[in-house]
Amino acid sequence: MAPVPSCPAEAMSPHAPSAAPSVDLAEAEDFVRLHHGEHPELGPVEHRLAEVHAEVAATGTYRHTADELVFGARVAWRNSARCIGRLYWRSLRVRDLRDLRDPKEVADECVEHLKLAGNGGKVRPVISVFAPDEPGRPGPRIRNEQLIRYAGYLGSDGGVLGDRRNLGLTEEALELGWRPPARRGPFDVLPLVVAREGADPCLVELPGEAVLEVPIEHPELPWLARLGLRWHAVPVISDMRLRIGGVDYPAAPFNGWYMGTEIGARNLADADRYDLLPYLGRRMGLDTSSVRTLWKDRVLVELNRAVLHSFARAGVTITDHHTESDRFLAHLEKEEAAGRSCPADWTWIVPPMSSGITGVFHRYYDRRELVPNFFPGDTRGVCPVIH
Numbered sequence: 001m002a003p004v005p006s007c008p009a010e011a012m013s014p015h016a017p018s019a020a021p022s023v024d025l026a027e028a029e030d031f032v033r034l035h036h037g038e039h040p041e042l043g044p045v046e047h048r049l050a051e052v053h054a055e056v057a058a059t060g061t062y063r064h065t066a067d068e069l070v071f072g073a074r075v076a077w078r079n080s081a082r083c084i085g086r087l088y089w090r091s092l093r094v095r096d097l098r099d100l101r102d103p104k105e106v107a108d109e110c111v112e113h114l115k116l117a118g119n120g121g122k123v124r125p126v127i128s129v130f131a132p133d134e135p136g137r138p139g140p141r142i143r144n145e146q147l148i149r150y151a152g153y154l155g156s157d158g159g160v161l162g163d164r165r166n167l168g169l170t171e172e173a174l175e176l177g178w179r180p181p182a183r184r185g186p187f188d189v190l191p192l193v194v195a196r197e198g199a200d201p202c203l204v205e206l207p208g209e210a211v212l213e214v215p216i217e218h219p220e221l222p223w224l225a226r227l228g229l230r231w232h233a234v235p236v237i238s239d240m241r242l243r244i245g246g247v248d249y250p251a252a253p254f255n256g257w258y259m260g261t262e263i264g265a266r267n268l269a270d271a272d273r274y275d276l277l278p279y280l281g282r283r284m285g286l287d288t289s290s291v292r293t294l295w296k297d298r299v300l301v302e303l304n305r306a307v308l309h310s311f312a313r314a315g316v317t318i319t320d321h322h323t324e325s326d327r328f329l330a331h332l333e334k335e336e337a338a339g340r341s342c343p344a345d346w347t348w349i350v351p352p353m354s355s356g357i358t359g360v361f362h363r364y365y366d367r368r369e370l371v372p373n374f375f376p377g378d379t380r381g382v383c384p385v386i387h
């Protein structure tokens, strides 16, 4: 892979704008009470509340205990209304990296995250929590939406080679000095771009051993393997802000494992992604003259069979939408039995294919937004120096 510019570990600018106001005490209190409420072995909450009050009064923020961080991150997953895979929220591994804010160090730990989570194919849910935003001192930001993203290159004819979704990130990486492979392809892994106020954004190439990928083949259509389709094994969301008890962690990449439809019915199929249905339909010899022949639906099923088949063959964890629908309904029941409501967003929970034959389709959900949670990231307070 091409070399990338080094990453100056500059000091914070003394004129940095305040990145975060003082922590919201009510939210901090609610969180500490929730933690103690769900963990009676911690004893009475008053002592911890007094500590948090004093620390916020003195510094504008407070530092979570190691236990609070683990609990907060797991509950943020439990409260993620868009996620169908929450049955295993208690199993989340939490990496406490709150002392890291230097972009190069953050990027290096992201590489470790990928190895730990990929685990040779037996994918483990992991979150790595880097330095929080503090008054006058913003934490680091990962600019990649996920740790692994495929480049998208815009051709002069308006066509795109690769993943159209990542045109912007590809552009940014190129401007920062990223050198794509001499022969550009549809699945070129982009470098990590990590930013911190007062320092140049840092580019780090992901080493091959951190990027587990699965070549896509079909159980009965041998020609499909020859198309060279592939997808990465671990989806690590890296541009969302983790908020626990009023404290924002802007860099807290987290992952579960894939559900097949995310790849087969969205990433490879959406018209604004890899848009493979028309090509595959012709290759399958289907009558594509009218949508009423349901040729798209037939291709979609075969593409999704190929994804599940390929991951299984490669020994990489993946789940299907029927199993995950049943698990989610089991999770809802468990949460209700524990006296909790489980917020869920129907439009995200219901799978993008065969919706009516999954159980999650046939009901309504609680739409409340609870904290801790993950929120859309922002670049508040961060002014990356882009040359």
Ligand code: ARG
Pocket (backbone or CB within 6 Å): 085, 146, 235, 237, 255, 256, 257, 258, 259, 262, 263, 267
């Ligand atoms: N849908 C996203 C993708 O296809 C990943 C979102 C998170 N998915 C997950 N299974 N944890 O890359």
